[in-house]
Amino acid sequence: MRGYLGEVLLDQVSKRYGRGPWVLRDLTLEVSGLTVLTGANGTGKSTLLRIAAGILKPTSGRVVRPASVGYVPERFPSDVRMSASSYLAHLGRVRGAVAGDVLERLGFVGSMTAPMSELSKGNAQKVALAQAFLASDVLVLDEPWTGLDPAAADELVSLLEGRTALVSDHEGHLAPATRLDLSGGHVMIELSRVPALDALEALEGVRSVQTRGSSVRVEVAPDRSDHVLAEALRLGCSVRSVR
Numbered sequence: 001m002r003g004y005l006g007e008v009l010l011d012q013v014s015k016r017y018g019r020g021p022w023v024l025r026d027l028t029l030e031v032s033g034l035t036v037l038t039g040a041n042g043t044g045k046s047t048l049l050r051i052a053a054g055i056l057k058p059t060s061g062r063v064v065r066p067a068s069v070g071y072v073p074e075r076f077p078s079d080v081r082m083s084a085s086s087y088l089a090h091l092g093r094v095r096g097a098v099a100g101d102v103l104e105r106l107g108f109v110g111s112m113t114a115p116m117s118e119l120s121k122g123n124a125q126k127v128a129l130a131q132a133f134l135a136s137d138v139l140v141l142d143e144p145w146t147g148l149d150p151a152a153a154d155e156l157v158s159l160l161e162g163r164t165a166l167v168s169d170h171e172g173h174l175a176p177a178t179r180l181d182l183s184g185g186h187v188m189i190e191l192s193r194v195p196a197l198d199a200l201e202a203l204e205g206v207r208s209v210q211t212r213g214s215s216v217r218v219e220v221a222p223d224r225s226d227h228v229l230a231e232a233l234r235l236g237c238s239v240r241s242v243r
């Protein structure tokens, strides 16, 4: 393995919540420079970002990340009683960094001493971004433009120039070096006479398996559909439809 200095590597990462469908399957991604995640709602962007930031463990696969990762969640907690000033000072001490001019550049106009729960949504988001920029290596930002006014939104684009960052960006603010679209489409294979659901679920490329009466519907990544079909036949299943 190379020494990934200031970069994030996700190696064959898969994730499912409990026994639910696979949200991510065998995903390998190297983040160096600006990397943008896109994809329809529910395709796993936040899940991938939380795994990259170390907030969530993958079900399988490996994640290598540098020491200092700055993370902004999709929703900043609305009940933080600490003031922006104490919050940034505290996280600065933890990270051994001093807050730069991110808040000013983003045009923060709220109180630095009132509880953060009293800040407007946009100003709270600016504080969330300022704490992430305390990190020296990688930024992991989940829809960071949420709530920002147009001037702050443009400034955030400037702040990201030259940084290593993994960012979900629905609205196309960035023109990144790398773009990963998690939608990617799928193939639905309908089977009957399935001897072992577990064996189907374990196949590479299978995103979910649902039982409907006597049939089983298998959602598959498009590039793995031939492989899954061949394996399903080998297991003794009958194929009802592929679409």
Ligand SMILES: Nc1ncnc2c1ncn2[C@@H]1O[C@H](COP(=O)(O)OP(=O)(O)OP(=O)(O)O)[C@@H](O)[C@H]1O
Residues within 6 Å of the ligand: 017, 020, 023, 039, 040, 041, 042, 043, 044, 045, 046, 047, 048, 074
């Ligand atoms: N804590 C959880 N427990 C169970 N399922 C979850 C959990 N978090 C996310 N999921 C499921 O994982 C899938 C992906 O969710 P995720 O939030 O990662 O998608 P997303 O692409 O970020 O969506 P959006 O664009 O709506 O924010 C969804 O089907 C969601 O219901």
